[in-house]
Amino acid sequence: MIREYDALIVGAGGSGLYAALEASDAARAGGGKRPLRTAVLSKLHPMRSHTGAAQGGIGAALGNVEEDRPEWHAFDTVKGGDYLVDQRAAVLLAEDAVRAVYDLENRGLAFSRTPDGKIDQRRFGGHTRNFGEGPVRRSCYAADRTGHQILQTLYQQCIKNGVEFFDEFYVMDVLLSGRRCCGVVAIELATGELHTFRAKAVLFATGGFGRMFRVTSNAYANTGDGPAVLARRGVPLQDMEFYQFHPTGIRGLGILITEAVRGEGGILRNRRGERFMERFAPTLLDLAPRDMISRAILSEIKSGNGVRGDGAIDDWVLLDATHLGKDVLEKKLPDITGFSRTYLGIDPVEAPIPVQPTAHYAMGGIPTDVDGRVIADAAGDVYEGLYAAGECACVSVHGANRLGTNSLVDLVVFGRRAGRSMAAYAQEAPFAVPPDDPDGPARAEIARLKDGSTGRPANVVRSRMETVMMEKVGIFRNERDLAEAERTVAELRGSWREVRVRDSSRRFNTDLLEVLELRNLLDLAYVTAAAARQRQESRGAHARDDHPQRDDTRWLRHSLAWLKGDGTVTDSRPVDVSTWAPRPRAY
Ligand SMILES: Cc1cc2nc3c(=O)[nH]c(=O)nc-3n(C[C@H](O)[C@H](O)[C@H](O)COP(=O)(O)OP(=O)(O)OC[C@H]3O[C@@H](n4cnc5c(N)ncnc54)[C@H](O)[C@@H]3O)c2cc1C
Numbered sequence: 001m002i003r004e005y006d007a008l009i010v011g012a013g014g015s016g017l018y019a020a021l022e023a024s025d026a027a028r029a030g031g032g033k034r035p036l037r038t039a040v041l042s043k044l045h046p047m048r049s050h051t052g053a054a055q056g057g058i059g060a061a062l063g064n065v066e067e068d069r070p071e072w073h074a075f076d077t078v079k080g081g082d083y084l085v086d087q088r089a090a091v092l093l094a095e096d097a098v099r100a101v102y103d104l105e106n107r108g109l110a111f112s113r114t115p116d117g118k119i120d121q122r123r124f125g126g127h128t129r130n131f132g133e134g135p136v137r138r139s140c141y142a143a144d145r146t147g148h149q150i151l152q153t154l155y156q157q158c159i160k161n162g163v164e165f166f167d168e169f170y171v172m173d174v175l176l177s178g179r180r181c182c183g184v185v186a187i188e189l190a191t192g193e194l195h196t197f198r199a200k201a202v203l204f205a206t207g208g209f210g211r212m213f214r215v216t217s218n219a220y221a222n223t224g225d226g227p228a229v230l231a232r233r234g235v236p237l238q239d240m241e242f243y244q245f246h247p248t249g250i251r252g253l254g255i256l257i258t259e260a261v262r263g264e265g266g267i268l269r270n271r272r273g274e275r276f277m278e279r280f281a282p283t284l285l286d287l288a289p290r291d292m293i294s295r296a297i298l299s300e301i302k303s304g305n306g307v308r309g310d311g312a313i314d315d316w317v318l319l320d321a322t323h324l325g326k327d328v329l330e331k332k333l334p335d336i337t338g339f340s341r342t343y344l345g346i347d348p349v350e351a352p353i354p355v356q357p358t359a360h361y362a363m364g365g366i367p368t369d370v371d372g373r374v375i376a377d378a379a380g381d382v383y384e385g386l387y388a389a390g391e392c393a394c395v396s397v398h399g400a401n402r403l404g405t406n407s408l409v410d411l412v413v414f415g416r417r418a419g420r421s422m423a424a425y426a427q428e429a430p431f432a433v434p435p436d437d438p439d440g441p442a443r444a445e446i447a448r449l450k451d452g453s454t455g456r457p458a459n460v461v462r463s464r465m466e467t468v469m470m471e472k473v474g475i476f477r478n479e480r481d482l483a484e485a486e487r488t489v490a491e492l493r494g495s496w497r498e499v500r501v502r503d504s505s506r507r508f509n510t511d512l513l514e515v516l517e518l519r520n521l522l523d524l525a526y527v528t529a530a531a532a533r534q535r536q537e538s539r540g541a542h543a544r545d546d547h548p549q550r551d552d553t554r555w556l557r558h559s560l561a562w563l564k565g566d567g568t569v570t571d572s573r574p575v576d577v578s579t580w581a582p583r584p585r586a587y
Contacts, residue, residue: 001195002438005164006036006426007419008199010171010184010226012046014054014147014411015390015418016205017154019372022419023201023426024161036426039164041171041186041197043221043513046155050207050219051411054147055258055335057139058104058412059127059405060097064118065137070094072129073138075580077406080126080289081363081399082540082550083582084239084558084575089370091579093397093406093413100412101140109153111142112332122332123263126289126403132587135287139405144258144335150408169195170513171225172442174202174386175434176233179376181386182434185442189513192506194439194446200429201422203387204230204366205415211517212525213359213474214466217249217256226392227365228520231527235374235383236560238394238573239364240524241531244402244541245475247293249358250343251316257336257355259404262286264328266321268297269352270305276317284587291401291541292587294357298475307354313471318352325349357475361402363541364531365394367560367573372418378560378571385425385432389418396558399575400540449515455500458515461492465518465525473529478545482533489526490566496522527561530568535559552582 007023009016017040024038042049061068073094078085101119105111111119121137129136142149158165166186173185175196183198209224210216231237247268248257262268268286270276280296281288288296297317300306306315321329326349329337340348366388367375373382390411397410472485496519503511537551538544557572 003195003197004431005039005197005199007038007201007203007422008184008197009038009040009203009205011049011205011207011390012040012042012044012165013049013051013205013207013390014150014154014408015415016040016203017046017151017158018412018415019203019205019389019419019422020158020163021154021161022416023423024158024163036423039166039197040158041166041169041184043168043170043189045167046165047151049151050222051147052151053219054150054408055144055256056124056260056263057122057141057146057405058101058408059124059138059403060101060140060409061094061138062098062101062119062121062140064114065121066129068129068136068138070098072131072136073097073127075131076127077397077403078399078580079132079585080403081401082585083556083577084396084399084539086396086576087579088576089395089397092370093409096413097409100409100416104150104153104412107153107157109142109149111140122260123287124404125259125262125287125293126284127405128284135284139260139263141260143331144260144333147408170516171229172516174229174233175438177432177435180384180432182432183438185439189508192509194442196434196438198431198434200426200431201385201387203372203389203418203422204392205388205390206392208362208391209521209524210359212465212469212521212528214470215249215254215356216359217246217254218359223517223520224392224524225517225520226388228523230366231523231563234562236367236377236562237364237527238367238558238560239396240527240561241535241542241559242363242400242540243359243528244290244361244363245294245357246290246360247297247357248319248355250339251354251356253343254358255339255343256358256360257319257339257353258333261319261321261333261336264332265324266319268293269318269320270300271307271309272305276300276305281587288587289401289403294475295543297357314356316354316356319355320352321348322350322352361407362391363394363398363400363402365392368393368395370395370414370417371421372414373421378573380573385429387418387422389415400542446512449501449512450504451500452504453500456495456498458499458518461495461499462518465489465492465522469525473532476543476545477532479533482529485529486526486533489522489529493522493526493566523563527563527568531559531561531570534570556582
């Protein structure tokens with residue numbers, strides 16, 4: 001069946017929903033010539049999107065609790081990203097964050113409050129007053145359920161605006177005619193049927209891909225479908241070597257313990273009870289940026305100061321929140337208090353939480369301009385009618401390392417801008433003609449995977465990918481490990497072609513879904529390893545033992561990588577450093 005929409009959004013997380021809201025509101029977004037038909041496709045029910053897991057808050061220089069300025073926020077974002085951030089985009093992010101937070105409040109988001117009724121704010125890593133003097137209270141929050149509140153607010157507003165939702169539709173392919181997007185092809189999970197959606201403007205907002213690593217804070221659905229589908233159709237990916245490990249995942253499980261615990265005063269300690277961040281970041285201590293704290297934890301572990309003390313990579317340290325008291329923990333951090341009690345049997349009121357770094361956030365992804373238009377080449381030319389926003393996109397406001405609370409800002413600031421720009425485009429543009437037999441390649445792929453032969457088990461391929469990415473493309477990297485990872489993932493991509501789906505049914509065939517998702521993860525893991533190997537310097541989350549210094553002369557560039565058959569082709573783009581000249585990054 002073929003359906004037609006003006007604006008089509010793939011993904012119902014914070015970025016997709018904000019874009020849908022704006023695109024559907026044609027009066028504001030597109031000059032009000034006529035209402036736009038807007039639809040959202042999502043492989044999950046919108047309220048199960050991963051944005052719902054965001055705990056700690058959304059950064060905006062409201063200055064409700066102490067003096068703060070958007071300029072300081074922009075500077076922290078640039079410095080936090082180790083100067084690989086595009087600076088005009090960072091200024092836009094920080095300035096628009098203030099409007100965005102009040103907009104969310106006006107639309108119904110129930111933020112936590114100060115005693116005098118203002119939106120309350122707390123500290124978060126890397127966010128400082130007056131260009132680095134000390135921590136500032138910038139994170140606006142709704143207890144530790146901020147993302148859930150954002151999703152709920154935006155979903156309700158989309159329903160009000162008449163946005164059409166196709167829940168549990170899995171997008172498998174994008175329809176491109178040269179550099180013009182014409183639509184997508186999706187499987188309806190409930191029936192197994194393939195559907196073609198034609199659209200004037202298509203936005204990808206499919207979230208992150210932490211599932212390529214063994215220990216991760218990401219949900220099972222975070223498999224990078226958008227970037228992988230586009231990459232297989234010739235779209236480049238940008239800065240894929242920069243993958244963030246969050247310092248505090250629950251030991252062994254990876255479930256996130258939000259930075260808000262340290263924002264409220266929690267302290268990291270080693271097996272001797274020492275506050276080891278005093279040695280690594282004397283000014284910001286436990287509120288230094290995530291890349292630095294993750295490296296500090298791993299260095300402590302490697303030198304035998306982890307709790308077990310054997311120096312093995314799976315050792316852990318302790319997050320001590322006992323001095324915060326029951327009231328703060330249960331009122332301001334109820335979810336993580338519950339996680340610790342449920343998953344570890346440890347009450348954080350009485351004992352420290354065992355933590356270790358967990359794969360968390362993709363700084364890289366689909367390159368876009370500040371209006372969400374997808375960039376096609378090193379010259380910055382864009383695709384027509386093709387957009388991306390949220391974690392799957394790379395604007396780039398996070399550079400080499402994202403600051404906590406800046407993803408939620410990214411979703412609402414750039415999701416909104418992308419929605420507006422889609423609407424303006426769709427008001428004028430005609431429908432493009434899709435290729436002949438638009439769902440043919442997807443149909444053929446499914447038929448091949450379900451041909452009844454006995455192939456390799458997908459779980460074996462998946463497990464090898466997760467292990468090699470964790471051990472060789474993790475917090476510390478070097479040429480030998482990266483070359484091995486690249487080779488292994490290349491082999492695994494070959495093995496995937498021998499995988500077959502064992503469940504032949506059509507309805508809710510999760511076996512098929514997982515095999516398709518695995519292919520996406522493998523393609524992105526491959527680009528990540530290749531891009532990491534290529535970048536011979538250390539910057540932000542990309543720390544190379546064999547190239548320990550940042551090298552602005554050679555590497556102050558965004559990397560671009562194209563998937564080409566069994567290999568990758570690379571190029572680079574300039575970084576916008578128009579406001580702050582790169583300086584050494586100390587905290
Ligand atoms: C545990 C945790 C806590 C966090 N806390 C914070 C925080 O406090 N502050 C902060 O700023 N950031 C935080 N982050 C990061 C932030 O939450 C995410 O980066 C952000 O929510 C991603 O939003 P998104 O809109 O890009 O995608 P998501 O919310 O992940 O949504 C992706 C959407 O795409 C859909 N989709 C995916 N693939 C397909 C497909 N093939 N076909 C159809 N639909 C598809 C999914 O169904 C889903 O609707 C946290 C992250 C985690 C993991």
